Amino acid sequence: MCLLLSRLCRQVGYEMYEMDISDRNLLLRELKEQFGQERFDELGEFLLDYVAQRLSDDDADTRDLAEAQEWTVLAYTKPDEVARELAQRLRDKIQQEDVGEVLRLTSLVETLAQPLVEAGFEPLLVDVRRIASEVRENFKAPQEENLLESASRILHISEQIEINQFDRFIYDYFADVDPLSWMPVNPTIAKYNMPRLVITPIGTSLLTNQIDISFEYDWLMLLWETTNLKNIELEDRHPDVADIIHTLKERAIQKLNDGNILDVRRASTEIGAIYALYQGNLEQGKQDVHFLIASDTAISTVIANIIQDFLVGRGLNVQIYQPTGFSTASSEAFNHGADDLLLWLDNLAPSYRESGYRISFNLVASSRALQGYMDTIGMLYADEMIYILEGANPTLINIPKIPMKFDISIINPMKFALMEAGYIDLSNARDIPKQFIFVLDNEVILSNLGTIWKSCKNELLSRDLLYFPGLAYEESFRYDYERVKNWRDRVRLQETLAKVSYLLTKADGDPKALKQDGGLAYEKFSNIDLFHFRVSLDLRVSCSFSNGTLRLRRCGYHEYVNRKP
Incomplete structure (x- = not known):
């Protein structure tokens, strides 16, 4: 429970939590080094038992989630088995011309990169990247292309995989993949052809994702310790952390400007959710108005400005709102900021709604402290609340406003x-x-x-x-x-x-x-x-x-x- 409530985990659904892949890999590596393979296998068995008990219904998304968890266990405990299974599954789905499932599987392989690399499965990872790139190149307009012809070419590539002849690994991200552009049209979006007011509380992932955990883990600790400090306080008391934030800022800006959509989505949870909202095409959002909700701390201010500059540079209308004194430094500070936020929403939301806007709360990146609060007031002000169920197959979830009537x-x-x-x-x-x-x-x-x-x-x-x-x-x-x-x-x-x-x-x-x-x-x-x-x-x-x-x-x-x- 302590781990779930720590900053290492983020809630992505009811009783569902997610940990950043790099953090997970680091902790599992430490677990294996300190307690050995036997404890590692026990943890895997526990997860498999849990999945079998809790994720056993016939819903397709639940089945995909359960399968992803099972393959995660096998990747760490039986990498040979999971490599063969993934290769065979990819061949089958390519033959069936199931483009969406091919992209889901290639994305899943990325999440399992480290254990597969350590087991020596370089060709599988390289060819998965090639398959994903080929899909992207040949299915830009799937309604007009001959899918079978393209699938045959990809099948020929996948058949070159020889699982027993792996030696070294040069890992690269799937640079040509944009899975968000393949997400099905959201029925909520299709139903409501109206402009949106999108409220997005921001988190800290844009900066923390730029930290190399292997060499800069102490940076992560320093950011957590100073997360509630304002610019002046940080520069006066922790100039070293101010320098770290500047370095991470430059890395983040470079990642956003130089990366493809998948790199951008991986770098910023907030931007990733906005891309998902528009199915990877930000042109769809030019009629909308976005507000980023940030605290007035040094870290939050930097992140808000980076995200705003990126989205404005791509044609979106983005503004920043920072409630006065809003932080988690104390209950008093949080409550004061929350009151300020509520007053602001109370003045803002009715005018936009009367002007024909649909109000969306994008809660993908909000902190645990703010999550419950935004869930509650979202039922008052929002027409929908947006989440993303992360994992091998990122899924955009729109929760419509639940009719509420108080006693x-x-x-x-x-x-x-x-x-x-x-x-x-x-x-x-x-x-x-x-x-x-x-x-x-x-x-x-x-x-x-x-x-x-x-x-x-x-x-x-x-x-x-x-x-x-x-x-x-x-x-x-x-x-x-x-x-x-x-x-x-x-x-x-x-x-x-x-x-x-x-x-x-x-x-x-x-x-x-x-x-x-x-x-x-x-x-x-x-x-x-x-x-x-x-x-x-x-x-x-x-x-x-x-x-x-x-x-x-x-x-x-x-x-x-x-x-x-």
Whole structure:
């Protein structure tokens, strides 16, 4: 469990975790050196038993995942067997003209490169690369090409593999392969032909992937230790780490600019997911708007800028948003940044949705700390959440928004509206579920989870008139409220009443607090001893003040309130 929760692992699905291949290989090598082949074989048997018990249904993706895990075990324990099986499977799939499966298998071989190399299977790896390149070259337009003719040529290549005559190995990545361009058209994308607003929290893989674990493992440790430091703090306290980050930055930029799509995808999880979203063709995304969510730490800022420059250089509209003080340095810092992020989303998402955008949360690279939070608020703001199931056959997963309706009977709309405006006293929060609030001394505010009330606020605030502390309603005001039929106007009115109540309570009933708030435009009528304040550009409320209570008289359009205050 400790390993799963460490930075070495990343959650890619429900109860599913992934480790970077280089990290996995390093740990397995250390395991074998320290505990011997017997312990190594025991681990393999354990994984095979687990796969047999947990991945046994008939779903095609599950079968592929189970098979990949089985071959991973065999590659480390019985490399001769897995090499023969892979070679035979490739021959069969080429004869069947199953291009997608050929590319899946060649990608799988890449993940098993190290144990196959150590077992001496150079020709298999070299020919797999050649096969993948041939597929890429000859199937650019599969609907127009004679697949059988091309497959015959590839079959001839694969038949040259002689498994028992392997000596040395010169490993190279599959430089000509672009498996993402062969991903099937996503049904969600095909169904919704509309522009997207794509929200992408960024991780650290773009820099950490540039570290040579064999020689620079201490760099990885240094990055983890300083991950929450800002630029000034890093340069003052750890100039050596600042130099490391600069070196990794240059490597990352070179990898992105010089590599093919597979190299780019391998270098950056964030960019890889965006390529997958557009089936390898970024031209499809030129109508979309992308926001990268980064912390204001040195590492995150560098990564965000690299990704932005790369995507903008390929025609995408990409901006960066960094919530104030957002980091995992402490719970307080994270919660403060999360609140800032939520407020930003609350202002951003509705305007894009009203403009016809589909909102997508790209959560492939988000940290464990942010993952659960983004999953939750994604159900409020996103139309879909995007993940990639990594492995031998990377799979783009679009999870549509799940219709959610909270049990609003547990919500006191007056108190929640007051907490959204500012806070309430602890003594008034006894009946509010604890998960919705955060207590600061004697003041109670909405927690990150509590802000979920926004999903039902419109329904609650557009109902009956709520009674807020420090406010009294004349019969004429209640009559006018009933005449307000537009639900948006009702919501804005009750939000404004909550704000007025909060300001008065905070100022111990002193109406000067209303005057000091520029948004209310609290003023005295010129000809009578009454006051008015603004709800919106059109709506006004007239009132009088006596004995510490603001008595509301009229509400409606500006001319109406001026005529009958």
